[in-house]
Amino acid sequence: MTLQKEDVAQIVDLADEKFRRGQFSEAISHYDAVLEHVPHNFRALHNKGLALFALNKFEKSIECYDRALEVRPSALHVKLKKAISLNSKRDFNGAKSLLDEITSLAPTNKEALNARALSEFNLGLDTDGIQDLKKAIEIDPSYTMAWNNLGCFYLGLGELEAAIECFDQTLVIDTNNYDAFLLKDMALERQERKTKRP
DSSP: OOOOHHHHHHHHHHHHHHHHTTOHHHHHHHHHHHHHHOTTOHHHHHHHHHHHHHTTOHHHHHHHHHHHHHHOTTOHHHHHHHHHHHHHTTOHHHHHHHHHHHHHHOTTOHHHHHHHHHHHHHTTOHHHHHHHHHHHHHHOTTOHHHHHHHHHHHHHTTOHHHHHHHHHHHHHHOTTOHHHHHHHHHHHHHHHHHHHOO
16 A cells, blocks of 8 residues: 555654654554655654653664665764764764764754753863853753753752752743752752751
């Protein structure tokens, strides 16, 4: 059976709807139905990669992104998703290498800078990571993920005042940011313990 162009679009739309509802396994089944007939459907490959990532199947998500990149080698958003998957499976060198390529082509891509900072932090390149997060914040001062990550960097380095400032900044932007509340509490607790030491 050959699927018509309209059928393909309809099935991918249905899969995307399942994805939006958090029904990732069902979405993958629909993407697979399309890919069985149209193996190079870019949207199905990319979105299947996203669904696999949501299920923590990082290796398989990377395979989908690689196939999508065979169809559109210059798709930076797919390269970024691949790099994030590499970070998630703890291949920090692979992720950083890909993120270096992305940021050289798109130096103002805040998500790429944020992801590269995480690679750098895990590779012991703290200064580079902090610089990348500061750049991401300069590009978008309301980017709470970068503020939180910068706070985490400082927390890890024992720079508690700087960490608290970052978490406070997140909470100014997003008063309901649960992560920032927890992280700020952790930093305050450490600060309190530090001041109690003889």
